[in-house]
Amino acid sequence: MKKVFCLFILCISMLSFAQSKAPFTGKRDFNILEGYSGTGTPAYYVDVKKNGDVYFGFVQVNQASGEETKEEINAGKYNPKVMKVHFKTYNETFFVKFDKEKIYMTDEKGNISKSEDCCSVSETESGSCVCDSAFYQ
Template sequence: MKKILSLLILCIGILSSAQSKAPFTGKRSFNIIEGFSGTGTPAYYVDVKKSGDVYFGYVQVNQASGEETTEEMNAGKYNPKVMKAQFKKFNEIFYVKFDKEKIYLTDENGNIQKSEDCCSTLESDKGSCTCESAFYQ
């Protein structure tokens, strides 16, 4: 009975670690919220390390002064359900989940959000759009 229980625990451990493997390694840029103003919308990115650590960051260039603002934060190990990005400079918090091709803006529970802020200029008449972005390399 102990052997069966040990084997079951081992299998569960293997399955849970396999599910949390990041879908890629390296840096990918994304743009979930469409920028309409000329003030310098931040260019966000996610950087997934081989260790499974996930970093979120942004680069923002003020178009009037040319001043560049950057920030990067460690969000911990990859979690396929939801990840929290908290930036201190602008007191900004957002939740996302991502796969190999897209990133999605979610709530704290991992539910994908819809908002008019996520619509492109071509979709602005829709009212609300899914908050998602393809990754750019």
């Protein structure tokens, strides 16, 4: 009975590990929200390490002064449901989830957000768009 229980626990552990494996490793750029300020739109990226650690960062260049602002944070191990991103530079917090092709802005529970801030110029008439972005390499 002990062996069956141990085998059962091992199978559950392997299954939960397989579900939380990151969809890729390496750095990918993305742009979920359209920029409106004169200080330059931040260029966001996600960098997934081989050990499953996920780093988010941004680089922003002020168009007037040429000053560069950047920050990178460790958001923890990959979580397919939702990940919290908090940048201290601008006290900015948001939630995302991502797969191999796209990244999605979500609420705290992982529900994909819709907002007019996520619309491209050609979509502004629809009023509310899915907050997502393809990855760029």
